[in-house]
Every structure is written in C-alpha cells, then in structure tokens.
Amino acid sequence: MRILTIIKRVPDTAANIRILEDGSGIDKTNLNYVTNPYDEYALETALRLKEAKGGQLEVLAVSDNQDILRNALAVGADKAYMVEYADYDKLDPYNLSRIYAEVIKQKGPYDLILTGKVTIDDNSYAIGGYLAAFLGLNYVSHIVSAALEGDELVVEKETDRGSETLSISMPAILTHERGKYEPRLPNLRGIMQAKRKPLDVLKLEDLGITVTPAYEIVKLTPPPKKEGGRILESVDELVEVLKNEIKVI
Amino acid sequence: MGKRVDYRDFFLLDEELDFEYKAIRDTVREFVENEVKPIINDYWEKGEFPVHLIPRIAELGLIGSYFPEEYGGAGLDKLAYGLITRELEAGDSGIRSFVSVQTSLVMYPIYAFGSEEQKKKYLPKLASGEIIGAFGLTEPDAGSDPSSMQTRAYRKGNEWILRGTKMWITNANLSHIAIIWAKDEEGVIRGFIVERDMGYETQKMKGKGSLRASDTGEIILDDVVVPDENRLPKAEGLKYPLMCLTHARYGIAWGAVGIGISLLEEATEYAKERIMFGSPIARFQITQEKLADMLTWIQNANLVVYRLAYLDKIGKMTHHHVSYAKRYAVRAAKMVAEKARGMMGANGIMLEYNAIRHMANLEAVETYEGTYEIHTLILGELITGMDAFRVGDGKK
Ligand SMILES: Cc1cc2nc3c(=O)[nH]c(=O)nc-3n(C[C@H](O)[C@H](O)[C@H](O)COP(=O)(O)OP(=O)(O)OC[C@H]3O[C@@H](n4cnc5c(N)ncnc54)[C@H](O)[C@@H]3O)c2cc1C
Numbered sequence: 001m002r003i004l005t006i007i008k009r010v011p012d013t014a015a016n017i018r019i020l021e022d023g024s025g026i027d028k029t030n031l032n033y034v035t036n037p038y039d040e041y042a043l044e045t046a047l048r049l050k051e052a053k054g055g056q057l058e059v060l061a062v063s064d065n066q067d068i069l070r071n072a073l074a075v076g077a078d079k080a081y082m083v084e085y086a087d088y089d090k091l092d093p094y095n096l097s098r099i100y101a102e103v104i105k106q107k108g109p110y111d112l113i114l115t116g117k118v119t120i121d122d123n124s125y126a127i128g129g130y131l132a133a134f135l136g137l138n139y140v141s142h143i144v145s146a147a148l149e150g151d152e153l154v155v156e157k158e159t160d161r162g163s164e165t166l167s168i169s170m171p172a173i174l175t176h177e178r179g180k181y182e183p184r185l186p187n188l189r190g191i192m193q194a195k196r197k198p199l200d201v202l203k204l205e206d207l208g209i210t211v212t213p214a215y216e217i218v219k220l221t222p223p224p225k226k227e228g229g230r231i232l233e234s235v236d237e238l239v240e241v242l243k244n245e246i247k248v249i
Numbered sequence: 250m251g252k253r254v255d256y257r258d259f260f261l262l263d264e265e266l267d268f269e270y271k272a273i274r275d276t277v278r279e280f281v282e283n284e285v286k287p288i289i290n291d292y293w294e295k296g297e298f299p300v301h302l303i304p305r306i307a308e309l310g311l312i313g314s315y316f317p318e319e320y321g322g323a324g325l326d327k328l329a330y331g332l333i334t335r336e337l338e339a340g341d342s343g344i345r346s347f348v349s350v351q352t353s354l355v356m357y358p359i360y361a362f363g364s365e366e367q368k369k370k371y372l373p374k375l376a377s378g379e380i381i382g383a384f385g386l387t388e389p390d391a392g393s394d395p396s397s398m399q400t401r402a403y404r405k406g407n408e409w410i411l412r413g414t415k416m417w418i419t420n421a422n423l424s425h426i427a428i429i430w431a432k433d434e435e436g437v438i439r440g441f442i443v444e445r446d447m448g449y450e451t452q453k454m455k456g457k458g459s460l461r462a463s464d465t466g467e468i469i470l471d472d473v474v475v476p477d478e479n480r481l482p483k484a485e486g487l488k489y490p491l492m493c494l495t496h497a498r499y500g501i502a503w504g505a506v507g508i509g510i511s512l513l514e515e516a517t518e519y520a521k522e523r524i525m526f527g528s529p530i531a532r533f534q535i536t537q538e539k540l541a542d543m544l545t546w547i548q549n550a551n552l553v554v555y556r557l558a559y560l561d562k563i564g565k566m567t568h569h570h571v572s573y574a575k576r577y578a579v580r581a582a583k584m585v586a587e588k589a590r591g592m593m594g595a596n597g598i599m600l601e602y603n604a605i606r607h608m609a610n611l612e613a614v615e616t617y618e619g620t621y622e623i624h625t626l627i628l629g630e631l632i633t634g635m636d637a638f639r640v641g642d643g644k645k
Contacts, residue, residue: 030255066268067268067271070268070272071272074272185276185279185280185309186272186276187276187308187309187310188273188276188309188310188311188314188323188325188329189310189318189323191269191272191273191276192269192323192324192325194269194272195269
C-alpha cells in the first residue's frame, strides 16, 4: 500500500501572533512554526496504517522550509517531497490543491491520501474537496480514525447523529479531525535516521505548472481584544444582571 | 518597531542548531510539557520517582544518547546530551538525575572501562530501560573526599568479596545493578558491576526536603560475592570514578540552565498578571531589576554550557571547564530561584507552581557531584597551583 500525507507549515499554535503595523502580514521574527495540528493527526493515522499493513508512506508539503518534512521522516515516513514556493502561506487553497494534485499525478499512484480537515493559518477546509474532485477520488472528511480490516478501509467520523463507521474503497482521500489518538513524538533514533531518508525538492517548473494566485490578502487586522470581566458587588446585583441585562433567568 | 526578543534564548544560540538538534530539543520539551509537568508535583509531594516514565524516557532514546548504536545509544554528541538534560531539568531535577545517573554514571563506566562482554551484556538493556543502574561512590563518612572510602574488596581466587555501605545513592532502590567503587587490599580503588541477585541490599532514604521525585537510598554490601568478570578491567584508581563525574557534571550544568529558564518564564508570566497597588508587579522597577538580573545570570550560564559542548566537540574540554560550568550554572540557577520564588509572594511557596520545587531541588544539585566549595577548590588549585583540599597533615 502506498500512502501520501499532505502537511502544511503553520505558525505555532501557542505563539503570540503579531500583525505588522501596515497590516501587510504577520511579524515573522522569532516566530516558531509547526506542522498544522490536523495534518499531524493525519500523519499519525497514516503511520498506524503503515505499521499494521506495511507499505510506503510519503509526505508532501509546499513550503520554503524543510523542517516539518524532516519531522515527518523522523516519526517514520519513508520519503518526502517539498515543492519550493516562498509565499506558500499566502497561496489560496485552489492553487495549493493544483500543486498537490500535480505531484500526486507525477509521483503516484497512491492508494490513500490523508491530510488535515483544515489548515489553521487560513482556516480553509477546502483541500480535501478540491483534491477529491481533481483526482476523482473517494472522499471522507473529518475522520477521527482509520484502519484496514482485511482489504477494506474502515474509518470513523463524529457527526451530530452519532459516531459513524464507514467502509470506503480505495483509492481514497481522507481529511482528519482531531484524532482518537495523539500524534507521536519523534525519538532520537528516528531523528537521526531521518537524515538518511530521501527528501526531494521540486520546483513548479519541474512539475510543469504555473500558479496565478486566486486572491491576495489586502489587509490583516488583529482579532478584537477580549473584554475583561466585570466584578459585581453583591449577589443581588448578579441576579439583576442575569435577569435584566443578559436575560438568562 | 521593536523586534520580538526571546528572553529564553536571548543570544539566539538555539537558532544556530541543525535540524536534528532542534528536533531533539523539541521532543524532550514536549515530553516534559505533556508527560512530566502535569504529574511531577504529586510525585514530588509523595517522595517517589515516577517509574512509569522510564519506558517513555527509554523509548524516546534519552538514555545513553552519546553511545554508539551498537550498544543501544543514539550515536549523538555531547551537545545533544546537553540539550536533553537542559530540557529535562526544566521539568524536574529528579527526572534529569535519573537520566544522568543511568547514562553518565552507569553506562559510561561500563562503556569506557568495561570489557567487550560487559558492554554487550549490560549497555543495550540499560539504554532500553530494561535494567536500572546506580552508582555507589559516596559513603556515610566519605562525601567530598571519596579517597577516604571504607568499602573494601577482598580478592578470593576468581571472585571478590565486597563489604561496606554506600549512602545517598540515586536510583539505589530501583536498581538491578550498581557500579560499586571499593578499595582492594593494596588500597587501589576499583569498580565492580554488582548485580542485585549477587546480594546487595538497599534502603530508601526518606524525609528528603529536596529532589523528592528522585529515588535515593543506601546500598549495603554485606560480603557480597562478585565474580572477577564483573570487575571493570580498565579502572584502577580514583581517577576513574572522577572521570564518570565529569560527564555527569557536564549534564548538570546544562540542567541548571533549564531550571533557570523555567523559573524566569514562570516568574515573568506571574509578574505580568499579578496586580498590586493598582499595577501589575512587572511594572515596578524593583521587579524589573530582578528580571533583568535573572535573565543575565541564566543566559550567561547558557553561553557557558554551549561553549562547553563546543570544547568537547573539538576535544579540548577539561574537567576544569566542567567544574567552572557546574559551579557557575548551579549558583546562577539558585540566584534566579531566590528571586523568582520571592516575586511570586505566597504563591511562590506553593507546589502548584514550579518555583519552590526547583528551589528546593537546587540544594541537592549544588551538593552532589562536587559541592560548590569543592569546585571552588578545583579552580583555586588551577589558578594558584596550590591544593587547598587538606589542611596541614589532614589529621584531626
Ligand atoms: C540527592 C542526592 C543524590 C546523590 N546521589 C549520589 C549518587 O548517585 N552516587 C554517589 O556516589 N553519591 C551521591 N550523592 C552524594 C553526594 O555526591 C555527596 O553528598 C557530596 O559529594 C557531598 O558529600 P557529603 O554530603 O558527605 O558532604 P561533606 O563532604 O561532608 O561536605 C560538607 C560541607 O563541607 C564542605 N567541604 C568539604 N570539604 C571541604 C574543603 N576541603 N574545604 C571547604 N569546604 C569543604 C562541603 O562543600 C559541604 O559544604 C548524592 C547526594 C544527594 C544529596
């Protein structure tokens, strides 16, 4: 089985994001980057499938920095591709998906493609849908786990009507919700082995595609500050506020 | 516009690290955040080492990182080992002590002074955490001066009879093997790999007010019979246990930096949030002076340990460099701890925060592996050429 996991480099979820004064983007000095958290769940599921059934696990990112790919190799992926693109963080999901699709066409075929349900930097949920359409793949979004039962791929997803267990035929693409299991940390041996694993850097020209961004970010403004709490003097005042101001009692 | 400055890595030392080192640092950091910090206060309060972490520590490859892969290590250098100990000790000194002892005081002597059979037999199992080791040098009446040890090794044909008591021994009660240092009949110090079932007894040392999440105990050797094949063939003399200490002290110096950074971080957050006299206490100049001092002490120590790693890489690190670093970094961390604890007021004495635990731990860290005074004398001797360890004829 050949699996591909698509990952994206995003600012650390714990980082305090500062917006440049002119609103042209975020301040990147000393900013820490991580793998998009949902992509990490996708990678964890991919690793588990590989460990259970054997096969080859590859990872793909469009970026100007190899760190997240090396991390993926350190936790157990076999091969990585980086499509070099400096402004990857500003690229719209349609064009990003075109690049992913082109790599998949040229480097595939893959039995299974996994990625996060959303990338937290641009809050777009679009990649899974675009890729399924471009490549004509079966598609399940927001999964929490996946396993192979015989040759059958069985995935779970949480919905308002309950936990669904679905059987899906491959080739397929799955997008990951927060998973049922936590992504693993790389161990020291894995980190050292990652050095010797192949990481191919591809250019758009090599892939033979050109990208015309669908949109550009005109202005970035910080989210509104959370309003501070209010200290009330007495229980009577609290009752008064709850009754007449917020109207919950 | 002011650039964002990372006060945890003020001189951007980590920024120059290759990917592998950053990844190692981040692995240990995440392990500490997710698996050590949430539980450590409870274990500290109970006075127990969290043994459930041993398989995790081993699985992540944190034991014996600087030994070759054929012996279960990760084949890394001392910079990686330094980063591991720094990040572990930001969690708790007890966790770092566990790794230091297992790596530098148990695996190192077997690796450096042991036979090929001994290496093959013990090192992989020590690295995988399957067996735990202890290092028995200190005795009730032989601390700073290990040459005065009373433990004896009597040779009987192909065996040795070990008799004596070791005290203050980290991992003693958890141990499956102990590296025991004893004097033979000629007064030469020798090292032995003593297995638990050869008959040594251990006794937990209770009532510690420091390093409570570490296992400390006595090792009692009551005529324990050890085959000659368990003697470390290349260790004859005091120099050999001291060589082990050099490696462990190296990690302690890095660890102290970890404590300092963790304290600075906690105190800074606290000072920004805590309102007194209408302002966050961080706005007061006295608080800012404390924070500036803390930053300076700990970043200076970080510069020193980074330099130490570099000296090791080029083969120029001496035990004097290590004494300097252990002495300075631990003292710097103690000074930071005092400020941090005070800045947090009454909360500063609560175990729910880290300050008081780190502060208490630092007392043991300053005492073991050569006290502050002993390292002062080592440097004093280097500078003056005069040994001041012994007064007069060294008799009472
Ligand atoms: C938690 C903990 C874990 C430990 N783990 C281990 C272990 O795993 N293995 C092991 O072998 N040991 C271990 N030790 C022992 C440790 O190394 C000793 O405690 C240390 O060497 C000091 O010895 P001592 O306690 O006997 O103090 P002493 O040597 O009695 O010193 C008492 C005081 O006198 C000072 N002093 C001594 N000589 C001089 C001098 N010449 N000039 C000026 N001042 C002097 C010292 O600096 C100190 O302040 C551990 C200790 C602790 C607290």
